[in-house]
Amino acid sequence: MNTRLAIFDLDGTLLDTIDDLAAAVDHTLAVRRLPRHTIEAYRQMVGGGIRNLIRKALPEDMRTDQYIAACLPDFIDYYTANIDRNTRPYRGIVQLLSELPRHGVKMAVASNKFQAGTELLVGRFFPLVRFAAVCGNREGVPLKPDAAVIESIVSCAGVDRDRTVMIGDSGVDIATARNASIRSIGVTWGFRSREELAEAGADRIVSTAEELLDAIVCQSRQ
Secondary structure (H helix, E strand, O other): OOOOEEEEOOEOOOEEOHHHHHHHHHHHHHHOOOOOOOHHHHHHHOOOOHHHHHHHHOOHHHOOHHHHHHHHHHHHHHHHHOOOOOOEEOOOHHHHHHHHHHHOOEEEEEEEEEHHHHHHHHHHHOOOOOOOEEEEEOOOOOOOOOOHHHHHHHHHHOOOHHHEEEEEOOHHHHHHHHHOOOEEEEEOOOOOOHHHHHHHOOOEEEOOHHHHHHHHHHOOOO
8 A cells, every 4th residue: 555644753854953952952051050962972862852851961860850840941942042043954855845745645743842843843944845744742742652643643644554654763763653553764864873773673764865755655665
């Protein structure tokens, strides 16, 4: 059966957001005179939502729920004000998103980024793309790899599971697809390694947007 719905992760899949995420965490840490981290370190921290990102960035003895909650406003205020300073779509992504509807494929976004930030970035970089749903982290909806966000998108799009695929750059995205009983495609240009994607059990791993288009449309497996 042909693919009719492609659900994309955002950070590390559609957009290279790492510099702006790192700057926001660095700002949050600097306010508290805490040590900051390298970009490579941040690549391993992102993907689990803001709370988890801040938790990982803090010194171990400060990772309490109360302290993390106190850090959140500083992060959100700075990040929202600077959300697109260095962020850019990955090569070929804009073309990919314009091509998929010609093959009868609906598109959606499923991110662990907070909802307002997800909508800001999608609107800023993909203003002409019609997404069936744009889902970020919302109150009452568990983060990926819980399947709840996929269930919501599939229902909203009106597409069968066996015609749906999840595309992402991390093991979390692959696990989300598995938990939702849909196919998965891992992309290697993001924040995590090919090895992580393979170990997570991605049905296909691709290295370019052109390969991704073929994988979605032809839905071939490794």
